[in-house]
Structure formats: structure tokens, C-alpha cells
Amino acid sequence: MTGILSAILTLGLLGLLFGLLLAVSSKIFSVERDEKADRISECLPGANCGACGFAGCSNLAAAISEGKAEVNSCRVGGTECAEKIADIMGVKAEAAAKITAYVKCRGGDRAKRKFNYDGIRDCVAASKVAGGPLECSYGCLGFGTCVSVCEYNAIRIEKGVAIVHAENCKACGKCVKACPRHIISLQKDPKDINISCSSHLKGIYLRKICDIGCLGCSLCAKACPNGAITIEDNLAQIDREKCVSCGACVKVCPRHLISDASESFSEEIKSEKEGSI
Amino acid sequence: MSFVKIVSLSLSAILVENFIFVRFLGICPFLGVSKKTDTAVGMSLSVIFVMTVSSAATYIVNRFVLVPFDLGYMRTVAFILIIASLVQFVELFLMKSVPALFHALGIYLPLITTNCAVLGVALLNVKKELDFLGSVINGFMSGVGFAIAMIIFSSIREHLEESDHPKAFEGFPIALISASLLSLAFMGFQGLSIFN
Structure with a gap:
């Protein structure tokens, strides 16, 4: 009986002692937490993807509450998230620029094959076999390595080539890293004009192996009122600082390669052509 | 405590009785936090710290509370x-006082609160009948053994990510297989007693 009593008493006292110690120390060592940071981190998506450049959502929340980061820093959360955070911080949110990924190739089924590839359905694996099954050493292989890394279901393979659906894209950049051909890039604005080809092959040769690749004909460079397009190494390049997204180049490209991410220009051209017919 | 005894205690805590590979304690953080080397290092440092401090604290409580009241059977509880x-x-x-250290170790501390490796060290100290200094050294060195295991395994896992293995083995299965092979290597020290 005394054994039970002494056990209960000793352990009870020990527990009480440690409990008191913790209670007292939580008062002594209490840290003032920034309430703003807590409320901001509630608004953030909590994916801890790191696309903002901070180690995780809570770090970004702390940075925003201290004014070290913009309220629209979270790419994943988008405008809605930026507005909520702006409310908490008491500033006006400038709509976060919608950054999206863009695949610079339209080849796919229109590009000639070197051989029939029967191996693992993965771009990285395919690109290791004799430089890939495509004649074009720059083009999209279409096995969907980018599709499998995308957590937002924003990339699909259509007609043998990867296409980013801008409305789903959160610009996390995973596809950019995954693509063995390095033809996916992030662009600041869906209105930005892109040349949808990455091939530096000479036009004479490229014409034989791809029905759509950039031939380096320089019609777009001549059409551009601001001199934003140059032909470098057989491929048209756009100087983002000079480009005003006027769409002059879009209309002259004989291969219909140039467009913006939402493809609004190509829609226009299509409707114009249909109208003329 | 002689220097030779300290060396022998340290070596046996790190290699011969390595907590993860020989005693199979603390497997949860071993598998959970070993995906990247830098998190493994952070976790290991926290474990070393907590093991050392808890060895000291449990020794004091055991020596001055549990033994006098004849409560050896309540030791685990x-x-x-105490550790929690x-x-x-x-x-x-x-x-409050070292926020930088808190940010480095803080996320791992709650994981360790009820870790069996930490409790294991405290109980083994009693079983081995070590004195205060011995307990602290044993706690520290067991932590170092834990750290070595974590760091070796996390670097293996980083390479596993990029290696080519059957799809069925992807992720956890291949990690468990490589852990068991690594454990075999440490089993080689079994039965080795140094300087005593």
C-alpha cells in the first residue's frame, strides 16, 4: 500500500513540478508573435512550393508582414490571394502579373521521325537514345515528362506536342526543369508574343524535317515596327523590352508560329481567313 | 572515469551499439527526415543536443528520486x-533567447519529444549503471552515432532518387532495402568490445 502511495505521490509531484516549470517558462519566454504573419499565412495556399523564393509559405508570410516582400509575391495563390493579403496589410493590391509557362515548339506530329521509338514513354529516356526519335534535335518529344511533373494539370499533349493551358498554370517552374530539351520557359504575361520554335537548324534543312519550324526567313523582323525581332542563329528572337505585343509579326509569319500564350492573335487570324474565304 | 573508459564508451555508442543500425531505435525520424542531407543534419544536431541534456536530467531524477523511493519500476513513465x-x-x-538556433532546430524538436531513441539512451544509461559523466558522454556519443547513420543514409537516398531501379521499388521500398544493407555493415562491429 505504501508502495502505491509513494509512487503516486512522487510521480504526481514530479509531474506537477515540470508542469509548473513549463507554465512559468512559457510566461517568461513568451515571444510576441506577429499576428499579421499568422493571418497572412492562412491566406497563402500552404503548398510550400518555394516559387516565391522563400523557404516556405510561413517564411513568405513573415517577410510580407515585415514589408520585405510584395503582397502579390505568391504565384500559386494568384490575384485572389494577393487581394486578401493586401486587405490584411492595408495596401492596394496590384494584380499579380499572371506568369505562365510556355512551350516553344509546335512540331509534334508535324515533325519528321528519325526512327520508331519503342522504349520508355518518357522524354528524358527518349532523348538519350540516339539524340531522340525526332529528326529535329530541338523539338518537343511529346512523351509528357512535363505533364507528369505538373501538379496543376496545366499541360497536355495535343497532336504530339506539349501545350500549356494558361488558366491552370501556376508558374511553379517544375516543367521548365523537367524538360530535357529545355524548350519550356516562364513568361511574365500571357500577352507576351512568343516564337513557338526552338530550332537553330538551317531553314533549308528544317523545311524537310518539320512542317512548322522557324526557317529564319526574317519576315517577322522586317514587319516589326520597333525592331524587337532579330534572327539569331537561324531562329527569330524577341527582345522583350522593345516588344509592345502589337501582333504585326503574328500576321506575317508564313509558318503561323508566332502567338501569345492565350493565342488570341491566332484566333484573330483564323477568323480573318475564314471571313476572306 | 579514465580516458580509456571514455574512448571505449564513445566507440561502442557510435559504432558497436549504433542506435539505428544495431538497436533499431529511432527508425521513424531515420526514414522520415532522411530525404535531404541538410534536413538530416538539422535533425541529427537536435537529437545530439536532446540526448545529451536528457541523459543528464534523467540521471539526476533516477539517482535522487527514483532510487531512494525504490521506484525503479516506474522508470519508463x-x-x-522528464524528456517530454x-x-x-x-x-x-x-x-526567446536564441531565435536563430530555434529556426535551425525548432521544427525537429517536437518530433524528438517522444522519440524512442532518446528514451532508449536514458534507460540504457541506468541499465549500464553509468555515473553522471558516463551518462552524459553516452548520451552525446549515441547522438553522434545517430547523426552518422542519418547523414550516411540521407546521402545514399539522394543518390537513390536519381538512380535507375524498378518502379515497384520506388520511394520507400528501396529506402528500406538500402537501410537493411547499411545495417548489415554496422552489424560487423557486433561483439566487439574495446579496452575492457
């Missing part, structure tokens, strides 16, 4: 209580 509240206290203390 009492030690859990100690880790909580350290967490509070670090948050």
Missing part, C-alpha cells in the same frame, strides 16, 4: 515525462 517536458522547455527557451 518517469523518463517519458525538457524538450518543451528547451523549445520555449530557444524561441
Whole structure:
């Protein structure tokens, strides 16, 4: 009986002692937490993807509450998230620029094959076999390595080539890293004009192996009122600082390669052509 | 405590009786936090710290409370209580006084609160009948053994990510297989007793 009593008493006292110690120390060592940071981190998506450049959502929340980061820093959360955070911080949110990924190739089924590839359905694996099954050493292989890394279901393979659906894209950049051909890039604005080809092959040769690749004909460079397009190494390049997204180049490209991410220009051209017919 | 005894105690805590590979304690953080080397290092440092401090604290409680009252059978319960509240206290203390260290170790501390490796060290200290200094050294060195295991395994896992293996083995299965092979290597020290 005394054994039970002494056990209960000793352990009870020990527990009480440690409990008191913790209670007292939580008062002594209490840290003032920034309430703003807590409320901001509630608004953030909590994916801890790191696309903002901070180690995780809570770090970004702390940075925003201290004014070290913009309220629209979270790419994943988008405008809605930026507005909520702006409310908490008491500033006006400038709509976060919608950054999206863009695949610079339209080849796919229109590009000639070197051989029939029967191996693992993965771009990285395919690109290791004799430089890939495509004649074009720059083009999209279409096995969907980018599709499998995308957590937002924003990339699909259509007609043998990867296409980013801008409305789903959160610009996390995973596809950019995954693509063995390095033809996916992030662009600041869906209105930005892109040349949808990455091939530096000479036009004479490229014409034989791809029905759509950039031939380096320089019609777009001549059409551009601001001199934003140059032909470098057989491929048209756009100087983002000079480009005003006027769409002059879009209309002259004989291969219909140039467009913006939402493809609004190509829609226009299509409707114009249909109208003329 | 002689120098030779200290060396022998340290070597046996690190290699011969390595907590993860020989005693199979602390497998949860071993598999959970070993995906990247830098998190493994952070976790290991926290474990070393907590093991050392809890060895000291449990020795004191055991020597001055449990033994005099003849409560040896309540040791496990009492030690859990001590370690849990100690880790909580350290967490509070670090948050206030050394925020940098708190950010480095803080996320791992709650994981360690009820870790069996930490409790194992405390119980083994009693079983081995070590004195205060011996307990602290054993705690510290067991932590170092834990750290070595974590760091070796996390670097293996980083390479596993890029290696080519059957799809069925992807992720956890291949990690468990490589852990068991690594454990075999440490089993080679089994039965080795140094300087005594």
C-alpha cells in the first residue's frame, strides 16, 4: 500500500513540478508573435512550393508582414490571394502579373521521325537514345515528362506536342526543369508574343524535317515596327523590352508560329481567313 | 572515469551499439527526415543536443528520486515525462533567447519529444549503471552515432532518387532495402568490445 502511495505521490509531484516549470517558462519566454504573419499565412495556399523564393509559405508570410516582400509575391495563390493579403496589410493590391509557362515548339506530329521509338514513354529516356526519335534535335518529344511533373494539370499533349493551358498554370517552374530539351520557359504575361520554335537548324534543312519550324526567313523582323525581332542563329528572337505585343509579326509569319500564350492573335487570324474565304 | 573508459564508451555508442543500425531505435525520424542531407543534419544536431541534456536530467531524477523511493519500476513513465517536458522547455527557451538556433532546430524538436531513441539512451544509461559523466558522454556519443547513420543514409537516398531501379521499388521500398544493407555493415562491429 505504501508502495502505491509513494509512487503516486512522487510521480504526481514530479509531474506537477515540470508542469509548473513549463507554465512559468512559457510566461517568461513568451515571444510576441506577429499576428499579421499568422493571418497572412492562412491566406497563402500552404503548398510550400518555394516559387516565391522563400523557404516556405510561413517564411513568405513573415517577410510580407515585415514589408520585405510584395503582397502579390505568391504565384500559386494568384490575384485572389494577393487581394486578401493586401486587405490584411492595408495596401492596394496590384494584380499579380499572371506568369505562365510556355512551350516553344509546335512540331509534334508535324515533325519528321528519325526512327520508331519503342522504349520508355518518357522524354528524358527518349532523348538519350540516339539524340531522340525526332529528326529535329530541338523539338518537343511529346512523351509528357512535363505533364507528369505538373501538379496543376496545366499541360497536355495535343497532336504530339506539349501545350500549356494558361488558366491552370501556376508558374511553379517544375516543367521548365523537367524538360530535357529545355524548350519550356516562364513568361511574365500571357500577352507576351512568343516564337513557338526552338530550332537553330538551317531553314533549308528544317523545311524537310518539320512542317512548322522557324526557317529564319526574317519576315517577322522586317514587319516589326520597333525592331524587337532579330534572327539569331537561324531562329527569330524577341527582345522583350522593345516588344509592345502589337501582333504585326503574328500576321506575317508564313509558318503561323508566332502567338501569345492565350493565342488570341491566332484566333484573330483564323477568323480573318475564314471571313476572306 | 579514465580516458580509456571514455574512448571505449564513445566507440561502442557510435559504432558497436549504433542506435539505428544495431538497436533499431529511432527508425521513424531515420526514414522520415532522411530525404535531404541538410534536413538530416538539422535533425541529427537536435537529437545530439536532446540526448545529451536528457541523459543528464534523467540521471539526476533516477539517482535522487527514483532510487531512494525504490521506484525503479516506474522508470519508463518517469523518463517519458522528464524528456517530454525538457524538450518543451528547451523549445520555449530557444524561441526567446536564441531565435536563430530555434529556426535551425525548432521544427525537429517536437518530433524528438517522444522519440524512442532518446528514451532508449536514458534507460540504457541506468541499465549500464553509468555515473553522471558516463551518462552524459553516452548520451552525446549515441547522438553522434545517430547523426552518422542519418547523414550516411540521407546521402545514399539522394543518390537513390536519381538512380535507375524498378518502379515497384520506388520511394520507400528501396529506402528500406538500402537501410537493411547499411545495417548489415554496422552489424560487423557486433561483439566487439574495446579496452575492457
